[in-house]
Amino acid sequence: MGRVIVITSGKGGVGKTTLTANLGTALAHLNRSVVVVDADFGLRNLDLLLGLENRVVYTALEVIAGECRLEQALVKDKRTPNLVLLPAAQTRNKTAINPEQMRQLMEKLASSHDYVLIDCPAGIEQGFRNAIAGATEALLVTTPEVAAVRDADRVVGLLEAAGISSIQLIVNRLRPDMVTAGQMMAVEDVVEVLAIPLVGMIPEDREVIVSTNKGEPMVLAAHPSLAAQAIQRIARRLEGEMVEFPKLASLSESFWEKAKRFLTQKVF
Amino acid sequence: MGSLAWNSPIFPAGIGAAKGGVYFCSDAHGIHLHLPATLAWEEVWDDLVWQLRSRRPYWRGIAPLTLWCQERELDLPTLQALAVLLAQYRLQLWRVQTGSRATAIAAATLGYSVEQFSPLEAAPPLPPDTAPLYLRSTVRSGMSVRHRGSVFLLGDLNPGGEIIAGGDIWVWGRLRGLVHAGAEGDRSAVILALQLEPTQLRIADQVARPPEGGSPPNTPEVVYLQEGVICIVSLQEFLRRRAWAELSS
Numbered sequence: 001m002g003r004v005i006v007i008t009s010g011k012g013g014v015g016k017t018t019l020t021a022n023l024g025t026a027l028a029h030l031n032r033s034v035v036v037v038d039a040d041f042g043l044r045n046l047d048l049l050l051g052l053e054n055r056v057v058y059t060a061l062e063v064i065a066g067e068c069r070l071e072q073a074l075v076k077d078k079r080t081p082n083l084v085l086l087p088a089a090q091t092r093n094k095t096a097i098n099p100e101q102m103r104q105l106m107e108k109l110a111s112s113h114d115y116v117l118i119d120c121p122a123g124i125e126q127g128f129r130n131a132i133a134g135a136t137e138a139l140l141v142t143t144p145e146v147a148a149v150r151d152a153d154r155v156v157g158l159l160e161a162a163g164i165s166s167i168q169l170i171v172n173r174l175r176p177d178m179v180t181a182g183q184m185m186a187v188e189d190v191v192e193v194l195a196i197p198l199v200g201m202i203p204e205d206r207e208v209i210v211s212t213n214k215g216e217p218m219v220l221a222a223h224p225s226l227a228a229q230a231i232q233r234i235a236r237r238l239e240g241e242m243v244e245f246p247k248l249a250s251l252s253e254s255f256w257e258k259a260k261r262f263l264t265q266k267v268f
Numbered sequence: 269m270g271s272l273a274w275n276s277p278i279f280p281a282g283i284g285a286a287k288g289g290v291y292f293c294s295d296a297h298g299i300h301l302h303l304p305a306t307l308a309w310e311e312v313w314d315d316l317v318w319q320l321r322s323r324r325p326y327w328r329g330i331a332p333l334t335l336w337c338q339e340r341e342l343d344l345p346t347l348q349a350l351a352v353l354l355a356q357y358r359l360q361l362w363r364v365q366t367g368s369r370a371t372a373i374a375a376a377t378l379g380y381s382v383e384q385f386s387p388l389e390a391a392p393p394l395p396p397d398t399a400p401l402y403l404r405s406t407v408r409s410g411m412s413v414r415h416r417g418s419v420f421l422l423g424d425l426n427p428g429g430e431i432i433a434g435g436d437i438w439v440w441g442r443l444r445g446l447v448h449a450g451a452e453g454d455r456s457a458v459i460l461a462l463q464l465e466p467t468q469l470r471i472a473d474q475v476a477r478p479p480e481g482g483s484p485p486n487t488p489e490v491v492y493l494q495e496g497v498i499c500i501v502s503l504q505e506f507l508r509r510r511a512w513a514e515l516s517s
Contacts, residue, residue: 129310150428153409160321161314193426193444195406 002033002110005117005238006135008159010151012122014143015172018208020119021049022228023139025217026235028082032114035074037106038088039131040121041096047087050077051215059089064101070108079220084113094126099133106134115238124158132159137166140196143173144185149193156194168199170234175204176252187248200234202227203251223261226251289414290315292323298332299359305338309346320357322405322423327358334363342371347378398434407431407445416452427467436460446470449491459491464500474498 007020017040024036037060038046047053058073063086074084086109089096109116120131132138138159142152152169159167171187178184187201205227211218218228230251233243253261290312291302303312333354342350351361364375365383372384398417407413407421409428418435429445431437436458437449443461448470450457455472465484469476469491476491476498478484490506492499501509 150409153426153428157318157408157411158314161317163317193424195424 002113003115003137004106004110004135005115005137005139006039006120006132006164007117007139007141008120008128008131008155009122009141009148010124010155011142011148014141014148015202015208016122016141017045017049017119018212019139019141019170019172019202019231020117021046022217022219022231023235023238024083024115024117025050025077025080026219026232027115027117027238028077028080029219030235030239031082032239033082033112034115034117035084035086035109035113037086037109037116037118039102039118039127041088041127041130042090042093043121044088044090046119047075047085048215049212050083050085050217052077052085052087053215056085056087059087060105061089061092061096064097064105070105079216094121094130097130099130102130103134110134124155128155128158132162132164135164137168138164139168139170139199140194141170141172142190142194144171144179144187144190146185149185149190153194156196167196169194169196170200170202171198172202173204174201174251176248179248198245199237200230201245201251202230202234225261226253289412290319292319294331298334298362300334300336301354301359302336303338303340305340317353318405318411320353320359322403323401324357325404326402330358330360332362333359334365335361336365337368337371339367340371341368342366342374344374344377347371347374351378400435401433406441409445433457450493455493457493460488460503461491462488464489464491469498469500471498 007016007023009016020036024034028034036046036050038044040046047056052075055075058068060073062068063070063073074086077083077085106116106118118131118135121127140152140155142148156167169191171190174187175184179186187198191198203226205225207218207225208227211221218225219231221228224232236243289304289307293300335350354361361380363381363383364371365385366372366375367385369384372382375382400418400420401413401415402420403413404422406423407425407429409426411429413419413421413431414433416434418437419431419433420438420440421431422440424441425431425439425443425445425447427444430447431445432448432451434452435450435454437447437460439447439461442463442465444465444467446468447459447466449459450472451470453472457471459469459471463484463486466478469478471491471493474493474496485502488503489500490503492506
């Protein structure tokens, strides 16, 4: 049986979908079979970030309705052989599916894959309930902002009530320069409030916007950026490897590092 | 929340995530679990799980439990799931008090002792449970602990969370949310926290915000009401003042 992990946050726009796409890709590159599940019915994005939008034929809804087999709905990613996507329906809304159906679907996926990563919609309503129904673990994504941390705290409570006891924290969009200047919450402050173990911290990165627009996960880059490297470290930590957290300062690139990466990059 | 009537004679039942939440109390017949009739089942469940988790360190042995579910309809699988959950926390469901026929049938099918009262009959009044409530947990954003007696929390109260108590409130951890001690009008109630960084403090009918700016001292502090004004002092100072007050009286 594979691990079923829901990636959730409460607040929107903190990077759940980007993280799901990249973490899925990174895990697949560690030779794990991975399925990423878009649980954001009605507002699906995961297929876009993976650049698989035009290959979606069936969605989770058709699988549940028995209109196709599960294997037919899984979209393969050519660049990453071990990765498949189970898309959500864009035309329906979050009430089109219920938690029990979701649980059964996740169970089926877990029986044939090492990792099932569920991209949870923002909010704590029905869509959230569906997304966490089949999960046994959770990755909680937050940015170092008061509002995001507050929402994340609420979500921890809901996850615990739902019986998901393994909850790990990812602090996203960290800006080391601002933390040093005391203008941004430090990772330690976030961990102290939420009281759950930290599994990753990802610096703010312009590369994210470029890669999402291209539909190409940034961990695939020949010279991965700092954010991409941070996600690769999270993948290794999920695999049980002890990977040390880098010092805060090393999460921001110096001018020379930037220049070097720019020069070695493919020009498109 | 915000819809609480502070001077209402009936305090909202027990503690819960929302108005009239899940409520435990105990007497010679064992433990009683009251489920609110109106709250969505998911919320009831979440609230129940949290309470069971955070009160677990203080349950002793296997105790028989009476379930009071008013007019709420519980079907067979739901009731079964509830019994399994309770059993995990060493509580054994043995009796169901209900005003709903469907629930009574489900409970009887599962072999529990059933007492059905007609919906017209007034449900028996809740016993006023003023025994202290002990919790070991983090009270997170969106959670609300309500209790008629004093509340002792071993853990943090995070911003966005709240504790409302008829008596004192002790937070053995960081107090960052909202607390209301003496919520039924007890002006002698106190609030104690190892680290006091509250969103808002209330004692009886008084409200105070923490002073802006400046970091709080790294020492336990006590909040109390003196001549209608909310005061905050270090624990040491509080004890010294108490001693003085006793000497001079």
